Amino acid sequence: MNAAALPFDLIILDCDGVLVDSETISCRILSDILSPFDPEYDVEHVMRRYLGRSSSIVLEDYERLTGSPASDSFTQSWRARLFAEFSAGLKPVDGVRQAVEALGADYCVASSSDEERIEHCLRATELWDLFEGRIFSTTRVKLGKPAPDLFLLAARERGISPDRCLVIEDSVSGVTAAKAAGMTAYGLTAGSHFAILDQRQALVEAGADRVIDAWHELSPVMAR
DSSP, rough: OGGGOOOOOEEOSSSBTTTOOOHHHHHHHHHHHTTOOOTTTOOHHHHHHHHTOOOHHHHHHHHHHHHHHHHOHHHHHHHHHHHHHHHHHBBTOOOOOOOHHHHHHOOEEEESOOHHHHHHHHTTOHHHHHHHTTTEEEEGSSTTSSHHHHHHHHHHHTTOOOOGEEESSHHHHHHHHHHHHHOEEEEEEOSSGGTOOOOHHHHHTTTTTEEEEEEHHHHHHHHH
């Protein structure tokens, strides 16, 4: 891509559902955990409630549904199962490596996951070499998505004005955060979770400037 024609100086990428196809796995596990306490928590409901949000929301719901504090043993067991399934079957979103290598601008990850989970996912999908040293986790800000804090932190530390940033997100909370930060937001619907819960229209309603269905669609729209 011709860098001179590029309308953005920083591309900020979500991780889950954008770089790695993890949302279906993680939401299925959460449904398995929470649905015994409330049958409403099927996979689709879990996706609607948690996509793009931090684990603190999950823990709040767990405590409300069970009437008990989320113990260390619970969080460790949940995390161990999640990491085991990621190690066994997590895949990169189709076309992501080629697209990132062709960006022609600075880029980074800004995710609602913690640093350990981000690194685990990127290593499991052989993407770590692209993103080492370029990671911003929600653990570094007081308010996670849909607040703009994480994206503003990434822009500030990369030395780029928010109006020169493009955020690529798969969730309503992520798009909402990007627009609140004064950034351009593209929705990406390439993750397998969109076959369960198609939120394309919801991304538009949240303010996405464009919605693309695959990574290979990124280069043409960025050059316009």
